[in-house]
Every structure is written in structure tokens, then in C-alpha cells.
Amino acid sequence: GEKSGDAGSGASGGAKKDKIVMGFAQVGAESGWRTANTKSIQDAAAAAGIELKFSDAQQKQENQIKAIRSYIAQKVDVIAFSPVVESGWDTVLKEAKDAKIPVILTDRAVDSKDTTLYKTFLGSDFVVEGKKAGDWLVKEYQGKTDPVNIVELQGTTGSAPANDRKSGFADAIKASPNLKIIASQTGDFTRAKGKEVMEAFLKANPKIDVLYAHNDDMALGAIEAIEAAGKKPGTDIKIISVDAVKDGMTALAAGKINHIVECSPLLGPQLMDLAKKVVNGESVQPRILTEETEFTPEQAKAALPDRKY
Amino acid sequence: MTYAANLLRKPAIATLVVLLLMYGAGVLRYDGFDDTQVVLNIFIDNAFLLVVAVGMTFVILTGGIDLSVGAVVALTTMIAASLLEKHVNPALVLVIVLAVGAAIGLGMGCIIHFFDIQPFIATLAGMFLARGTCYVISTDSIPITNEWWNNVASDKLRFGGFHIGWSVVISAVVVAAAAYVLAYTRLGRNIYALGGNQQSALLMGLPVGRTKIAVYTISGVCSALGGVLLTFYTPSGYGLNALGMELDAIAAVVIGGTVLTGGSGFVLGTVAGVGVLGLIQTIITFQGTLSSWWTKIVIGVLLFVFIVLQRTVTRNQRTRRTT
Amino acid sequence: MKRFVWPVAVLVALLVTDVYFSHSFFSIELRGGHLYGSLVDILRAAAPLALVALGMTLVIATGGIDLSVGAVVAIAGALACLHISGLSDQGSVAGVLVAVGMALVLSLVLGAWNGFLVATIGIQPIIATLILMVAGRGLAQLITDGQIITVNSGPYKMIGAGYWLGLPLCVLIAAAVIALSTVLVRRSALGMLLEAVGGNAEASRLAGIKSRWLILSVYVFAALCAGIAGLMISSNVSSADGNNAGLLIELDAILAVVIGGTSLSGGRFSLAGTVLGAVIIKTLDITVYTVGIPPEVTLLFKAIVVIILCLAQSPKFRAAFQRRRQRPGPAATPADQPKSEVAA
Amino acid sequence: MLTMTGITKQFPGVMALQDVDFRLLPGEVHALMGENGAGKSTLIKVLTGVYSNDAGEIVLDGTPVRFSGPLQATQAGISTVYQEVNLVPNLSVAENVFIGREPRTFGHIRWGEMRRRAADLLHRLELDLDVSAPLSQYSLAVQQMVAIARAIDVEAKVLVLDEPTSSLDAGEVAQLFRVMRQLKADGIAILFVSHFLDQVYEICDRMTILRNGRLVGEHRVADLPQLELVSLMIGKELALLERLEDQPKRTLDQAEPVVEAADLGRSGSIAPFSLTIHRGEVVGLAGLLGSGRTEAARLFFGADKPDSGTLSIDGKPVAVHGPRTAMQHDIAYCSENRRTEGLVEELTVRENIVLALQAARGWSRPLSRRRQDELVGKYVKALDIRPADPDLPVRNLSGGNQQKVLLARWLITEPRLLILDEPTRGIDVGAKAEIQRLVTELSDGGMAVLFISAELEEVLRLSHKIAVLRDRRMVAELPNTDDVDFDRLMAAIAEGGGTA
Ligand SMILES: Nc1ncnc2c1ncn2[C@@H]1O[C@H](COP(=O)(O)OP(=O)(O)OP(=O)(O)O)[C@@H](O)[C@H]1O
Ligand SMILES: Nc1ncnc2c1ncn2[C@@H]1O[C@H](COP(=O)(O)OP(=O)(O)OP(=O)(O)O)[C@@H](O)[C@H]1O
Ligand SMILES: [Mg+2]
Ligand SMILES: [Mg+2]
Numbered sequence A: 001g002e003k004s005g006d007a008g009s010g011a012s013g014g015a016k017k018d019k020i021v022m023g024f025a026q027v028g029a030e031s032g033w034r035t036a037n038t039k040s041i042q043d044a045a046a047a048a049g050i051e052l053k054f055s056d057a058q059q060k061q062e063n064q065i066k067a068i069r070s071y072i073a074q075k076v077d078v079i080a081f082s083p084v085v086e087s088g089w090d091t092v093l094k095e096a097k098d099a100k101i102p103v104i105l106t107d108r109a110v111d112s113k114d115t116t117l118y119k120t121f122l123g124s125d126f127v128v129e130g131k132k133a134g135d136w137l138v139k140e141y142q143g144k145t146d147p148v149n150i151v152e153l154q155g156t157t158g159s160a161p162a163n164d165r166k167s168g169f170a171d172a173i174k175a176s177p178n179l180k181i182i183a184s185q186t187g188d189f190t191r192a193k194g195k196e197v198m199e200a201f202l203k204a205n206p207k208i209d210v211l212y213a214h215n216d217d218m219a220l221g222a223i224e225a226i227e228a229a230g231k232k233p234g235t236d237i238k239i240i241s242v243d244a245v246k247d248g249m250t251a252l253a254a255g256k257i258n259h260i261v262e263c264s265p266l267l268g269p270q271l272m273d274l275a276k277k278v279v280n281g282e283s284v285q286p287r288i289l290t291e292e293t294e295f296t297p298e299q300a301k302a303a304l305p306d307r308k309y
Numbered sequence B: 001m002t003y004a005a006n007l008l009r010k011p012a013i014a015t016l017v018v019l020l021l022m023y024g025a026g027v028l029r030y031d032g033f034d035d036t037q038v039v040l041n042i043f044i045d046n047a048f049l050l051v052v053a054v055g056m057t058f059v060i061l062t063g064g065i066d067l068s069v070g071a072v073v074a075l076t077t078m079i080a081a082s083l084l085e086k087h088v089n090p091a092l093v094l095v096i097v098l099a100v101g102a103a104i105g106l107g108m109g110c111i112i113h114f115f116d117i118q119p120f121i122a123t124l125a126g127m128f129l130a131r132g133t134c135y136v137i138s139t140d141s142i143p144i145t146n147e148w149w150n151n152v153a154s155d156k157l158r159f160g161g162f163h164i165g166w167s168v169v170i171s172a173v174v175v176a177a178a179a180y181v182l183a184y185t186r187l188g189r190n191i192y193a194l195g196g197n198q199q200s201a202l203l204m205g206l207p208v209g210r211t212k213i214a215v216y217t218i219s220g221v222c223s224a225l226g227g228v229l230l231t232f233y234t235p236s237g238y239g240l241n242a243l244g245m246e247l248d249a250i251a252a253v254v255i256g257g258t259v260l261t262g263g264s265g266f267v268l269g270t271v272a273g274v275g276v277l278g279l280i281q282t283i284i285t286f287q288g289t290l291s292s293w294w295t296k297i298v299i300g301v302l303l304f305v306f307i308v309l310q311r312t313v314t315r316n317q318r319t320r321r322t323t
Numbered sequence C: 001m002k003r004f005v006w007p008v009a010v011l012v013a014l015l016v017t018d019v020y021f022s023h024s025f026f027s028i029e030l031r032g033g034h035l036y037g038s039l040v041d042i043l044r045a046a047a048p049l050a051l052v053a054l055g056m057t058l059v060i061a062t063g064g065i066d067l068s069v070g071a072v073v074a075i076a077g078a079l080a081c082l083h084i085s086g087l088s089d090q091g092s093v094a095g096v097l098v099a100v101g102m103a104l105v106l107s108l109v110l111g112a113w114n115g116f117l118v119a120t121i122g123i124q125p126i127i128a129t130l131i132l133m134v135a136g137r138g139l140a141q142l143i144t145d146g147q148i149i150t151v152n153s154g155p156y157k158m159i160g161a162g163y164w165l166g167l168p169l170c171v172l173i174a175a176a177v178i179a180l181s182t183v184l185v186r187r188s189a190l191g192m193l194l195e196a197v198g199g200n201a202e203a204s205r206l207a208g209i210k211s212r213w214l215i216l217s218v219y220v221f222a223a224l225c226a227g228i229a230g231l232m233i234s235s236n237v238s239s240a241d242g243n244n245a246g247l248l249i250e251l252d253a254i255l256a257v258v259i260g261g262t263s264l265s266g267g268r269f270s271l272a273g274t275v276l277g278a279v280i281i282k283t284l285d286i287t288v289y290t291v292g293i294p295p296e297v298t299l300l301f302k303a304i305v306v307i308i309l310c311l312a313q314s315p316k317f318r319a320a321f322q323r324r325r326q327r328p329g330p331a332a333t334p335a336d337q338p339k340s341e342v343a344a
Numbered sequence D: 001m002l003t004m005t006g007i008t009k010q011f012p013g014v015m016a017l018q019d020v021d022f023r024l025l026p027g028e029v030h031a032l033m034g035e036n037g038a039g040k041s042t043l044i045k046v047l048t049g050v051y052s053n054d055a056g057e058i059v060l061d062g063t064p065v066r067f068s069g070p071l072q073a074t075q076a077g078i079s080t081v082y083q084e085v086n087l088v089p090n091l092s093v094a095e096n097v098f099i100g101r102e103p104r105t106f107g108h109i110r111w112g113e114m115r116r117r118a119a120d121l122l123h124r125l126e127l128d129l130d131v132s133a134p135l136s137q138y139s140l141a142v143q144q145m146v147a148i149a150r151a152i153d154v155e156a157k158v159l160v161l162d163e164p165t166s167s168l169d170a171g172e173v174a175q176l177f178r179v180m181r182q183l184k185a186d187g188i189a190i191l192f193v194s195h196f197l198d199q200v201y202e203i204c205d206r207m208t209i210l211r212n213g214r215l216v217g218e219h220r221v222a223d224l225p226q227l228e229l230v231s232l233m234i235g236k237e238l239a240l241l242e243r244l245e246d247q248p249k250r251t252l253d254q255a256e257p258v259v260e261a262a263d264l265g266r267s268g269s270i271a272p273f274s275l276t277i278h279r280g281e282v283v284g285l286a287g288l289l290g291s292g293r294t295e296a297a298r299l300f301f302g303a304d305k306p307d308s309g310t311l312s313i314d315g316k317p318v319a320v321h322g323p324r325t326a327m328q329h330d331i332a333y334c335s336e337n338r339r340t341e342g343l344v345e346e347l348t349v350r351e352n353i354v355l356a357l358q359a360a361r362g363w364s365r366p367l368s369r370r371r372q373d374e375l376v377g378k379y380v381k382a383l384d385i386r387p388a389d390p391d392l393p394v395r396n397l398s399g400g401n402q403q404k405v406l407l408a409r410w411l412i413t414e415p416r417l418l419i420l421d422e423p424t425r426g427i428d429v430g431a432k433a434e435i436q437r438l439v440t441e442l443s444d445g446g447m448a449v450l451f452i453s454a455e456l457e458e459v460l461r462l463s464h465k466i467a468v469l470r471d472r473r474m475v476a477e478l479p480n481t482d483d484v485d486f487d488r489l490m491a492a493i494a495e496g497g498g499t500a
Helices: A002-016 A032-048 A061-073 A090-098 A126-140 A160-173 A191-204 A216-228 A246-253 A268-279 A297-306 B002-008 B011-029 B036-045 B047-061 B069-085 B090-114 B119-137 B147-154 B166-184 B186-196 B198-203 B208-233 B245-255 B267-287 B292-317 C002-021 C038-061 C069-085 C093-121 C125-144 C154-161 C169-187 C190-199 C201-206 C211-236 C249-259 C271-291 C295-313 C315-325 D040-047 D070-075 D093-098 D111-124 D140-153 D170-185 D197-203 D226-234 D240-245 D293-301 D323-328 D338-342 D349-361 D369-382 D399-411 D429-444 D456-462 D486-495
Strands: A021-026 A051-056 A078-081 A103-106 A120-123 A148-154 A179-186 A210-213 A238-243 A259-262 A287-289 B156-159 B162-165 C029-031 C034-036 C148-150 C239-241 D002-011 D014-024 D029-033 D055-060 D063-065 D078-081 D158-162 D189-193 D206-211 D214-220 D257-266 D270-278 D282-287 D308-313 D316-318 D331-334 D417-421 D448-452 D465-470 D473-479
Touching (some): A021 A061, A032 A268, A051 A061, A051 B292, A061 B267, A078 A268, A090 A103, A090 B147, A126 A160, A126 A210, A148 A160, A179 A191, A191 C211, A191 C239, A191 C271, A216 A238, A216 A246, A246 A259, A246 A297, B036 B166, B047 B069, B047 B186, B047 B208, B047 B267, B069 B090, B069 B245, B090 B119, B090 C295, B090 C315, B119 C249, B162 B166, B166 B208, B166 B267, B245 B292, B292 C093, B292 C125, C069 C125, C069 C148, C069 C154, C069 C211, C069 C249, C093 C125, C093 C154, C169 C190, C169 C271, C190 D349, C211 C239, C249 C271, C249 C295, D014 D055, D014 D206, D029 D197, D029 D226, D040 D055, D070 D078, D078 D140, D093 D111, D170 D189, D170 D197, D197 D226, D206 D226, D226 D429, D270 D308, D270 D448, D270 D473, D282 D429, D282 D456, D282 D486, D293 D323, D293 D417, D293 D448, D293 D465, D323 D331, D331 D399, D338 D399, D369 D399, D399 D429, D429 D448, D448 D456, D465 D486
Parallel strands (some): A021 A078, A078 A103, A103 A120, A120 A287, A148 A179, D029 D189, D078 D158, D282 D448, D417 D448
Antiparallel strands (some): B156 B162, C029 C034, D002 D014, D055 D063, D206 D214, D257 D270
């Protein structure tokens, strides 16, 4: 019943207007990653001929809810948003559903039991990212039994990527008893904090073999701390991180980072495709992973020239 | 009535006037802005902030400040969500969170009064404590699925084609109660006296300590209630909720004409102050095409325009010598 | 110096904790031609905070407050990095000096804006500076286009991460600014006039003090300090992050001022206390990392330290504590000297 | 009724009270006498629990008491007006009278009744105020009356008045005394502090004398001649006072004008007036409470901006934009309200004294420490500021000594026109004589002085010329010739017409 209803509204909307209108409620502009994400969506919308209404929630769930309500009031054709938080969306999503406006989640999931509240979730899986990082490490130290001391730079305490990348990584290395996280601290996803924390790690722990950073920025900060301590990043201390922003890739190509798990912000084109399908009533997968990969130094060298962000 | 005449000279009224001007500008500029529901939405969207700001008004009137409110709001959502997850009776949950809010406020008030600690630092410690407790409970967000809770949250009171939620009703009751307490009870007058001059209040034989502790307790309860309203708005508990809300609350109070050094101001002004912040947000949403940083810049500019207009209005109405 | 006994005691307690968890905490060695060690880290991390807090102290002395310092930190770093990243030769000293100059001039302008709002228009300081706090962040992101601008400039890196004669340059810069302003404020009549304005504005006016200019200049000075701190912070990681640089530094700075014994209601201030406060705050941060406190309980730990710190500083608490220890007889009750917290 | 025995109170560095005994009988008015800094206010604050005593015992109605603060003291029936006006300026007059014991029904404050009762009460003190206006709109004297009204309305056993009359004029004092007599008749014991000996002799039954924190004696007022009292208070004979008493009227040879006000006025505060002050001339301003003397003085100094008329200095019209312009023309203004408009309580005595001079010099030209010590030392000595430690926070000084600090601030700027608004407020006999001598001396040296005092005798004694204000309008200007005396001046004030 749901499907046909939605299809009807979508079709009628499409018939009346020649242009699809999408309301997008962004989290904020808290990082370079997020800015690239915003840009990708804006560019892709323009390219796909979709009219984009954009709002920035300044990291506040309340503001996002306000924005979504306003999109409902403005009767847009489709709503997309990156939830600030996983929980607490049921009410407003129900309102969208009642107004027969399809919803697409990007980047982060919501934890609603009722999965009919949104059409699909497009984004990376942070747990998988953490797992990929851990798997690489396990492979790297395969066959060795010497204890490996790992330090971890976590993202913002309580944020979903931090929670998931931590648990994914921990899961992956669980089976190898010699891989041991000796210190784990939040670096708030920033370079400055990453550097400050790494400086302290270096002094408190005489032997650090591996650094796992939840994003490139923290890894880049940590590299400065490692260099200031007279050690060689990538050699004396192996570094794995997540994201693959341009600066991170440069460091990877230079051998200062050993491995990066990609978490691509360039969701725009995929999102626009989905939007068109959803508005036209076509069925879509409930969970769509972003196209992303992992990088070794060699791959980084190759990919670097066309890296946009 | 002289009392009313006095009232009209207050900055709170100036804020209200400017608020109406701004609203008028919005109506002229944006389609659909004149819909009454837009105004109601401001109150629906900011009910929790309003309640928190009312608590803050009490504190600021005594010349104090409470930085812990945002954290207490977050802690409330966290405690409520985790208790509801364990199927504790919602009524009991309500009582518990309000009690926790009161206890935190009481504790800070006691530290401030008995040990003569600056409110800024005592409530900053309270903020760390409350926020820290959130993370100890859980770093994840916890959804609220309790039926009664969510029914109250989504219940709409409809009249003449418009609707409001219970949060608006609750916040209106809080505002009315606060206004009454400040104007018509001994506690209220003691609060103004304390803000006017603490030493004099002491020498006049007023219960300075009790009053001080009371305002922080009130602020704690209001924050907890604000937290409850926030869970009505976003049915979940999360440690990162309401980050920086203390600043919004302080801003609302001060924009509403309450003086940060205490002794002068009205709850009505705070309502207007919250209205200003809400209106700015609404204008931003209606504008709809601002990029992330332009959003911040425009908020700043609108804030500036508000303050300067308010300043001009009050300056014209200012009385002669105030020494 | 008696009034600093308690903050110093807390500082010592933190350091002792550190040594307990990391035995080499006090060791300072020469590595790569410069000093290397945790204590050096503390000073380096405290340098920008101390600068921001320095400016904040003077603002607070006049009975004001400046919430916009964090935004100014971000703007200064962003502008400098933007300019440097556009240079054909990022290593050119002249180019870097121009960038630094531009950033500092912009900081001065922003400070003047704050000062204008407070002193001339008469807006309450907290709101006046809130405007720039919000808009300034947007401005910083506008400059960086929301991205992190990375620069690769040796001379620029010197400011925050470099060493001179083996000593961290940022600490030297901060020390120089602090020393200069202490001399300026205490050797001239500035300090007293500021305290008078903060202590009793109306009396100061009637005593002929040009409070408007004084207030304007403290906001300018605070912004300048924040600007320098912004350069240090961005230079330290060779990049400018419009959103995160100096985030919440205003809170830390105010905390440092309060720990240092300056009352938020204005009047008497202590620059030395503020610097001590900044060092304590950074020591606290580094202690968290060194001890390995899990991020989830970091805030609880900080709350406890802040509470201990302020209780230790409270004469009333000490009196109550000593009375309990010594004799239950009638001792001085804390009712003495009713102190008004509120600036009249 | 009330006995205090062996009271000792030490402040860091000062022994404020040492083994002081004090008795208060029911239905008596008891004066507490002593020089500035003798410990009167401290004794009162110990009594009401503001300070805790280091030793000694307080017995009220036979039971030992120890109050933790004014709240408890009030509840126990001790109602107090402290020396500085301690009210809250942001609240209305009515609230200031009734706060803490507002008329209520079920916790609901009955505003109407409160305002009515406040108005009635103030009426008893012959004060006709808008009781719903904020207190800060009224002059200090009015505030003082409001504080008194607050205290006498309480159902108290003991009423403590610490220098309630220091800023009141004769009429107000008479009014107060009438009320005090009535209270006394009701059996209430009153503790009264004043530096006006005549007042003490008029109203009090017995007195206790303090000197340097020690008890000097307890006497029946009738048994102790004034001069003997003074010598008990200061510990030596006082010749100066007598000399001043019979000083002849002062005359001034024609001198050039320093400041001329022509139709200077400010709407809502004072009607346009004209007044010329010459070199070496002391001009007294006389008038009742709220007659606009302070307002006039503030216009001369630029503390308020005039909105009509011109102010000429040395014959040239100048636009006075604020205190700074006035100071540039060597005008100094010593405000009547030392607490809110005068001192910066947190700063030290030294800093408070050099503040105006330093402000005039600008921040970049600090007074050297040596110069400061010299200036401060000179005036601490000249005005006998006690304790003579310039590095004490000024808030730790007794009221009278604070007043002297404020005076010193302006004297060191060596102005050509010195405006003194109630400079002798709260100052003891010795110091008052000293200040009067100083004014005479300064004017002989060519300084022009605008002198405001609620004490008409003082105005008469010092002035060359007296301007009379009434209802915020200057109504007369009298040269202070031999035929002008107290009664004539009173008549001018009361009738508003100059007979000169
Ligand atoms: N809070 C305080 N801290 C330190 N010293 C104080 C304090 N209060 C009063 N003193 C000192 O105690 C002494 C007595 O002061 P007190 O105020 O009792 O004098 P007083 O007799 O009321 O004088 P006056 O007539 O000037 O009001 C003075 O030397 C004063 O400097
Ligand atoms: N009896 C009164 N009734 C109403 N208002 C009064 C009364 N007395 C004073 N005021 C108010 O107080 C204000 C201040 O008066 P001002 O300070 O000029 O008085 P003053 O002549 O200096 O008297 P004093 O210094 O003795 O109080 C006046 O503008 C007036 O509004
Ligand atoms: Mg006294
Ligand atoms: Mg007067």
C-alpha cells in the first residue's frame, strides 16, 4: 500500500513540476570532510538539474528537525539529511511520511525500529571502516608474536564515527593477542588535539609501534608530534587512519602514513540518482554503501592527482 | 497603574517592540511568513530553550550565572532515556529527572553560598560533572520508545486550524509561574534585592544564602524540565545534546533586557529574547539557501541589528539621572 | 605570593600524579637540538591559552567579558594561512611576515569592533562579544572556504612549533608579551585605572577617567592576544581550521583568569595568577592523557579537579576545614567581611 | 535590656574593639560616641552578627545571644540602620521599606497595601515620595530617610541608628527626633550614633564613649558638659573648635570671577540659574532635602550635561562635556555619595587618593611612587586619616575616614574651584573643625569653593555668599553679611524669597 501511495504522489509531483525539489538538512560545517560532502551534494544537484534547498543545522538536532519541518511545509519532493544523532527522529519522520514526502538518509543512520520511515540510507559503514583498519593491521603483523603496542586517537567522544570505528577496530584485532591497545584518547577529530595527545602518548609510553587514528586530521597532527620526537612516522611508528582526504593521501604517498581506509564524502551523484528514482516511485535498496576503498601508499600516489578534496 | 507605567520603560518591552518589527520585516520579505503557525512554531521549536532560559533568568537576576544548564539538559535526556529503556514508569522517571536537576542545582548553590565560590567556576564544574555523567551512562544515543512518553510528545492541541504541543503549554505555565513568583512572592523580591546589592540585602536582614541556593535549584529544575521537553522534541537521550545551550539561554535572557550584573529584568523579556533567537532561526530557514558559514554570519548580523535597535529604543525612553 | 599557595599546591599535586604514572615525566632532554619533555609540552600548550587569558584578564578587570576570542583565534590563523598558501614561495620570510601582519591587523579591527559595541554603543559585553563569537566563526570558515588550509612554510611553522636557542619559540613569544604587558600595566597607571573602572564605573567617571578609551583598548588588546594565539595554534599544526581552531578557548581562558584569583565582577586583577591558571589547565589536560583517563570520564575528572581547586581557594572552606580539625570552640566564623560579588 | 561585656574584635592589623562593655536600658536613647574609627560601627555590627566577636558576650533580655547575621538579629527584635545607606537601589521605595516583611496573603504580596503603607509611613517622616519609583532616583538624604522608615516600622525592642542624621537637614532631623521620642515612650531602647553633639544632647539620656576601640566611660548626658565629652573622645583638650565657633563673618574683597553660570539648567533636574563664583570665594548652597543643590553642583562639574544656559570659566564660555573637561579647567567635585560615586572600595587608600590626579595626567605618566608617598602622606597626616596605612583597602576604613580619603583625592589635584557636596558627612568634631579650617585656608589662598552642607551653621560660618535653593530652583543669593543669621537663612529656605 505504501509504495503505490508514494509512487502516486511522486508521479503527480513530477507531472506538475519539471524540476525535482530536494530539501537537504546538513549537520553543519564542522570539518573539511563535511564541507566536501556539502559541496559534492550541491554540485551534483546542479548537474542533475535538481533544485536544492540547503540548510545548515550548526550541529544541532533541533535545528535539523526545524529544517525538515520547514521542508515538509514547503512541500518539497524529497528530503535528504545527515542525522546529527542516531536517535530521536521518529516523530518528524512520521510527519514526512504523512505528508507523503520520501526521505533519504545520508552518511549516518537513524535507529528507528520502523524502517518504512525512510526510503534508503546512503553512506559508509563506520564499523566496517574500523574493521578494515584492524584487518590490515592483523595482516601486517601476521605470523609475528612480538607484542605490538597500539595507541588510538579517537574522534569526538560520543559521536557515531568514533564509537563505531573504535568498536570495529577492536573486533578485528581481538583474535590477535599480541596486538594491544595501550592508550586510547580522544583527539576531537582535529589536528591540534591529535598532536597534543600524541605528544603526551610519546612521553608516557616508551614503545609505541602503531597509531590508529579515527581520521586523517588527527593522524596528520600526530605525525608532527612524532617527527618532533625525532622518530620517523610510517617507519618507527606505523600509522593507519580513516577518511582519505587530500592531505592524508599526500602523507600516505610520502610514506608517513601506512594505510588509509576511505570514507568518502562525495555522496552527491549517488544521492541525486537515488532521489530521482525515489521520486519516480522506483524501488531502491534500503541500505546503499558509498563507493569507497582502501589505499596503500602506491595507490595513493596514483590517486592523488585527481583527488578533489 | 504606575506599575504598568514603569514596566513600559523597560528594555524587555523594547525587545518585544523590536521583535515585532523584525517579524513584520519577515512577513514582507518571505512568502508564507505571515502564517500564524510560523509564530506558533517558534514556540514549539523553542519550548525547551524557553524553560531553561526562565531558570537562567532567576540566576542572572541575582547577579549569578549558570553554565551547567546545557549539560543538565543532556543529562536529563540521558537519564530519562536509559530509565525508560528499562521500562521504569514514566511518571517516576519524570520525578527522578526533576529531582536530579534540583539536586545538581542545590549542590552548586550550596557551594556558591557556603564557600563563597564564584558562580562561573562552580557551575562550570557542575557542567563538567553533568556532561561527564552522560558519557558514563553511555556514549551512544538512546532512543525513547515508551508509548506514553511519545504520545505526550506528539499529541497536538488543535484550535482553529493551528496546533501546538504539550511542550508549549508546559513552557507557558512555567513562564506564568516564574513571572508570578518574581513579582508577587517574597522569594522574587529577595532575588531582585540580592541582584541590586548583595551586601545591602544581607544588612537588610534578607535571607541571602537561602535565596541564592534557591535560584540555582530553580535553574536546575528548569533545566531538567527543559531536558524533558527536549525529549518530547527529539525522543532520545544523548550526551552531546544541547551543546552550548547555556550560551543560548544566557543570550536570550540578556537580549530580553536582564542585566548580567543582576537586579533588573523580567521573565517577559526572556520570552522575547527566546523569540528573537527563534525568529532569527526561522528567518534563516525561510531564506533557505545560506551556506554553512553564511548561516553563522547572518545570525551574527541579525543579532547585531536586534541589539542595536533595542538599544535605540531604550535610549529614547531612558529616564534622567541614574546613579 | 601567599594567595597563590593553593593553585600552586593543585599544580604540584597534578605533576606528582603525572610522575607516578609516567616516571620520566620530569625528564627533559636535548633532542634534535631543542628541549624535549613533558614539561616543555605543558608550557608550549599553555602559551596560546595564557595569551588569550592575558587579554581576557584585562577585559574582566573592567567588568567585561570577551566571548569572541575563540573566533578571533580562528580568523587570525585562517587569514595567515590563506595568504601563505597563495604565495609562490611559502618559505619566504617576507611573505610570512606580511601574513602575520595582516592577521594581527585584522585582529585589532575585530577587537575595536567589540570595544566599539561595548564602550560606545553600551551593549552588555557578553552579548556584544557573542555577536562576533557567532559571526566570527562563519567569517573564519568563509576565509578557509570550510576546508582546512594546509601550509608548508618553514618560517611560519617557527611561530608555534619552532625553537630558538633550543627553547620553544611560542613560549618565548608568550613570555615576552606577558612580560611587556605586565610592565606596561603595572609600571604605568593603566592597571590602577582599569581596576578603578571595573571596581566602580561611576566613581571612575567622576574622577575623570577616560573609561571609554580604556574599555575600547582592553578589547583591542584582548583581540590582539587572541590573534597571536591564533597564529601559534595554526602554526603549530601548519594548517588553519576555521571551525575547530580555538573552539571553547574562551571558556578555558575565563577559567584561567578565575583560578588566578581575578573576580569576574571586575576590579582587582592578577596577571601572574592568570598565567598560573593557564598552566594549571594545560597540566590538567596533559595529566588526563598521561594517566590514560578514558575519554568518557575525562569530564568527571576535570570536574573534580576544578571543585577541589576552587574549594581550596575559598577562605570560607579553609576556615571551616581548619575549625573542624583544630578545636570545636568558637573560632572566626565565615560571616566576616560580607563581600559583594556584584559590581554595583 | 541589652548588655555586651568584654567585646573584642580584631581585624587583620587593627584592634577595632578591645574589651568593651556596653549597656542599653529599656526606654532610653543611648548615644555611642567616639572619633572616626573609634569602633562604633564595629560594635554595632558585632551586636547584629555582621561580624563575629573574638571574645565577649552579648545578653539580650537575660539570655545570651549570638547572631549569625542581621536576619537573626532582626528576628530577635533588633532593628538597625547601618552607617552607609544599605538599601537596594534597583527596587522601589516601597519595597525598600517593606522587603522581607511584605504584607501577604498566602504568600501573595499585596502590592497596593504595601505602597499605601509605605506612603503613610514616609508621611510620618514628612516625606512625600512616589513610592513605586526606584530608590536610585532619589538623593542620598531621601534614601537615608527611607532606611530609617524601614527600621522604625519593625516591631523592635532595640533600634540601632548608626549616624542616621549625617545627611539630613534640620527639619528632617527634628522629624526623626519626634518619631524617636515616640518610640522611646513605647519602651523601645534606641542606640544612637552621631557626630553632632547638639543632637546627642537634645535626644539622648546616656552615652558610652569609645576611643581607639576601648571603652572610655559611660555617662548620663546631663552630667557631662560638651567640652568634657569632646576631650574624652579625642583624649585631649580641643581648643580649635572653640576658636572656630566665634570666628567673625568672612568678607571678600572684589576678586575676578572663576566660574560663571548663566541660566544653566537641566530639565527635570534643576531650573536654569545664574551664579558667579570668584577667586578665593566660598559660596554656600543652602536648601532642604532634594532642593537641587547636588544637581546644581553636578552641572558645574559636568557630571550631568546641562541642556540650557552657558558656563563660563575665566570669562570664556566653555562646553563642558563631562568631568574631564571640568578637570582640565581645574574644577574638582567631591560627591556626597562616597560609596557609589566616590570611592572604589576595592582599591587601597593610596590608589583612591591619587586616582583623580592620575586620571588627569593620563595613564602613560604615572606618578612616581615617591611622589605618591609624599602627597598621600601629606594628606593622611593633614586630615588625620586613620589607620595611617595607605596600602589598606579603603573599604576597611571607618566611614568618616573614607570621607577624608575622598576629600584628599580632590585636594591633591589643587583645583581652582573645589565643589564640596556634604564634605563633613559622618566626620567627627575634631576632623570637622579641621576640614572647616582647611576650607578657610584654601580660600584665603585663592581657591574658589562651592560648599554644600545640610548643616546651616557650617554654611553660615564658612561662606562669603549663600545661594538658596528651593524645589530645584535657585530662589535667592545672599551675601553673608553680619545681618544674615540662621533664622534669616531658614526663612529664605522656607519662604523661597530672598529678603536681601
Ligand atoms: N572590615 C574591616 N576590615 C578591617 N578593618 C576594619 C574593618 N571595618 C572596620 N575596620 C577598622 O576598625 C576600626 C573601627 O572602625 P569603625 O567603622 O567601627 O569606626 P567608627 O567608630 O564607626 O568610625 P566613623 O565615625 O568614622 O564611622 C577602624 O580602624 C577601621 O579601619
Ligand atoms: N522630598 C522629596 N520628595 C520627592 N522627591 C525628592 C524629595 N527629596 C529629593 N527628591 C528627589 O531627589 C533628587 C535629588 O535631589 P538633590 O540631590 O539635588 O538634592 P539636594 O538638594 O542635593 O539634597 P540632599 O543632598 O540634601 O539630598 C531630586 O531630583 C528629587 O527628585
Ligand atoms: Mg561608623
Ligand atoms: Mg545633595
